[in-house]
Amino acid sequence: MRTRFIRSLASVTLLAVLGACLGVPQASLAATLPPEVDAWLREVEIGPYQPSAVDWDKVYEAAKKEGKVVIYTSSSRTISLKEEFESLYPGVTLEVYELGSTGSIEKVEREQLAGIYNCDVLHASGYPSQLHLLANMNMIFPFYPPELESVIPKEFREPLVAQRYESRAIFYNSKVYPECPIDSWWDLTKPEWRDRIAIVDPVTDASSLDLITTIVLNADELAKDYEREFGRPIRLTTPNAGYELLKGIIANRPKIYARHTDLIKVVGDPNSANPPIGISIPFSSLSYAEDPARGGLKLMVATDIKPAVGLLYPSLMNITYKAPHPNAAKLLIKYLFGTNKGELGMRPFFVVGNWAARIDMVEEPVHEYLPDVRLPLSDLNFWLMDPVGIWETSAEVQDWWMINVQ
Template identity: 25%
Template sequence: MPSFSFGAVARSGGRRRRIAVSLALAGALGAAAACAPSSAPAGADTDAKASAKPQIDSDFDLDALVAEAKKEGSVTVYDSTGDITKTAAAFTAKYGIKATGVKSKVGDTLEKMTRENQAGNVTIDATFYEDGPSLVGQLLAQKVVYTWIPGTLAQDIPAARQNPLQILSKGNMWIYNPKLFPKGCPVKNVWDLADPAWKGKVAMQDPLGKPNIVEFFNQLKAGGDTQLRQAYKTKYGKELPSGDSAGEAWIKALAKNNPILTSSDDDAAAAVASPNQTKDRVALVSNAKFRDVKDKNYSMRVCTGMQPWAGYQYPKYAAVASKTEHPAAAKLFVYFMLTQDGVDTQLGTGGVPGNPTLKQGSVMPDGLTDWNKQLFVFDPAGLSSDFDNLQPTQDLWRLNHG
């Protein structure tokens, strides 16, 4: 197989036009959320961008819910990973209820659920959703969806994971090709990624087309300052100027170092790990890409020991469509994902269940030994702020990337 080519990425401006359209839509929806009058129930935060309080079903009865869901007959759930088809198949096998799982990018899901809610013609009953800021700032704020939690499990799930309901965490991590670098990852520090030696050699999905990278940037600005400053001192032997935001400084430096921006994680992984690859590159990819080691004979490993983190965890949240005609089936699907049988369908390449009483996936990406210690972990308390800072952070990246 020939080594990866970036011709498909650079050939035309079509993809960038589609990204621009998506961003314009997101901006319009955000403006609508900010201007619309609040319809929050009594006792809920009346800020239009604040998430509605979760519905904790204190009278939860699993048998009664299953019986009602069977009467409804079916359920459709959208997710940004193809693993949703496995979850749907397992759900149908367990409960005898027809479930359809649809892989959809978060931006497409946001648009479709919003339009369906406005039209009163809902086909998406629930979503497993990876973009926390738009979930909190748009879908929940506009009552397009709501958070539902079975009362019997509420005590097992930390409060920080309930609003919105976190069902799973996956990871984006820095990888290298061990065949080209048998002594280990050539990048030891996140500031190395901004070093001239790695100019044009860092592959990653375009942040303007992948919301959780922008969220990562915002989370870094809010919660990564101390670690980034220490990593800077370790590399350069001096302090980062105290007046600078460490997060903003790193984002600007990375953008200016001309990273190779791709339209998908598939392309970023191929840039590093595809068979016969000879280029000395590193890449930021989802842990799901490690299935390509077996499926495509890729050579890839997590940058073990990279300081202060080898990547970041990104949460996946569950939400039920407010106007669904299958509310019981949608709730049952959420409940299923909070059990071992359900979450196991999405742990084929690893991950951390949102319900901490469940076991983590037995498969671990090569080089990753501890999800919480090696990866930066998002703070869900910052989701509303992340939503507010979406455009400024996109502009920061856009203005500094060559």
């Protein structure tokens, strides 16, 4: 993981440079922004005009005048923050609107195109779309508390600000399979898994499309792993080994679910005799495992899969252009970064399977029902999201999937 991580760091930095060339607003390029955008950014001091120190008392005073802050979020967990935020900053109401990542991005884009400025903070994943549809179109801008600069790595600040890492991976039923029954993506193409695979729909779920696109982008690694797994070089009937893997999975007649929340119930059902292996479930779903309120799901994530356990991607939080409550938005972002113990706005996301953007975290989250499960990011071999590669390839992969899945 370590070398991978360094490599990913390098690639993200490269991407940031690339992004800058593509027109993502950077301090040095602020002059290229349309004058009215530039003027607004200068006025509210975000994006390229973020100051090196913020007087938070002043920001709070201004936020009180604004009265509220509106967040479009991908996560239902954000709703639980309302009370604490409002008690921390009396006079500022937190309006949470939970829309899923695709929904949040679409809504911001449509509103911005129509000149409607409803939302202050967009808190969602969907990095490729956010970068290309929103950031490049001057619809969202980064802001982070400058005092955290040293503890938030650059790739979590530029070109967009991220709160944490989310992921998509493979899950299995821990009651039926005490040990993970597979160790390679290629196992899923074997006949014993026919009719026993389920996947989140890559056509309607953006992160699942990102995962299968990442599989296609990492075809070379998969080709090598094919040879390791089967002892012979891969013979291609599709453009590359990534498509070949997807073709093999489709040949095993996977069940397709619109949402990962539906899929985890099927995979982790404690009474199921023949549960499927579930593809494209977030690591953080592990927090539902054994929870009696959720039906005591017997869920476990596959942590040892070659060539990679799945896709790792940032979950972002940025301020929308012409946000009606920009000061309250800054307070909210500061709050969402939380503390180095995973408190405040980070609390609902400080769970096994989520990894904070800040690198000064002093402890690992503990699973309420599975205290032995610790999943530090450094132990896991992920494919790190390549937002530009995904943006350019996903339409092709989506078409291929729609054609071949039936």
